[in-house]
Amino acid sequence: xxxxxxKLLPFxxxxxxxxxxxxxxxxxxxxxxxxxxxxxxxxxEYVPKEDTLGTTSEDGTDPENVEKYLSLIHIPYRVSRxxxxxxxSVPAMVLFRSDDPEDHYGVVVxxxxxxxxxxxxxxxxxxxxxxxxxxxxxxxxxxxxxxxxI
Numbered sequence: 639x640x641x642x643x644x645k646l647l648p649f650x651x652x653x654x655x656x657x658x659x660x661x662x663x664x665x666x667x668x669x670x671x672x673x674x675x676x677x678x679x680x681x682x683e684y685v686p687k688e689d690t691l692g693t694t695s696e697d698g699t700d701p702e703n704v705e706k707y708l709s710l711i712h713i714p715y716r717v718s719r720x721x722x723x724x725x726x727s728v729p730a731m732v733l734f735r736s737d738d739p740e741d742h743y744g745v746v747v748x749x750x751x752x753x754x755x756x757x758x759x760x761x762x763x764x765x766x767x768x769x770x771x772x773x774x775x776x777x778x779x780x781x782x783x784x785x786x787x788i
Contacts (some may be wrong), residue, residue: 644729645782647728648709649661649663649664649758649761650668650758650759650761651758651759653695654695654740655693655694655695655696655697655698655699655729655778656693656698656699656758657698657699657701657742657743657744657758657759658691658693658698658704658743659686659687659688659691659699660674660685660698660743660758661731661743661745661756662703662704662707662731662742662743663686663689663788664745664756664758665687665729665730665731665786666684666685666686666713667730668729668745668747669729669788670684670713670788671684671736674709679721679773680750684713684776685722686704686707690707691703691704691707696704698740698741699743701717701733701780701784701787703722703752703787704715704786705717705786708788709755709781713788714788715782715786715787715788716727716786716787717782717785717786717787718730718777718784718785718786718787719785720783721775721782722748722772722783723753723768723775723785724749724768726749726785728746728748728749729745729746729747729787729788730746730785730786730787731744731745731786731787732738732744732745732746732755732775732784732785732786733742733775733777733784733785734771734774734776734777735751735774735775735776735777736757736774739782741777741778741779742757744756744757744758744764746785747763749768751767751768752765752766753765753766753767753768753771754768755771
């Protein structure tokens, strides 16, 4: 039987700057890919890569490039800057401050007493209190409360 880590391994980021690519892949695996499979479409045509998202070692992945990519492949999406975790609909790709001072992407998969977030760096689910997550849910470059929903 496949372990949780083995199931998540395809969504692990491959280097310091590819969390956006990995998080988008994970979000698409929850939302888009099952629908494409039902339609008999090849999901490999819809796998985001560093070059298709304009990801660089200097800047990572700009959220606008994520939006442009989804528009290019005709996947409807919605961007929100709610900033309040209780207003966040899940699953949602988010930009937040991680353990280090860098911007980081993850995917919030559930909200209850705690926020459960898939972290592509550690390739695992992490849990935060509502207050702790809200305090981390900002970046210097992109501001407060950015989230993307498919």
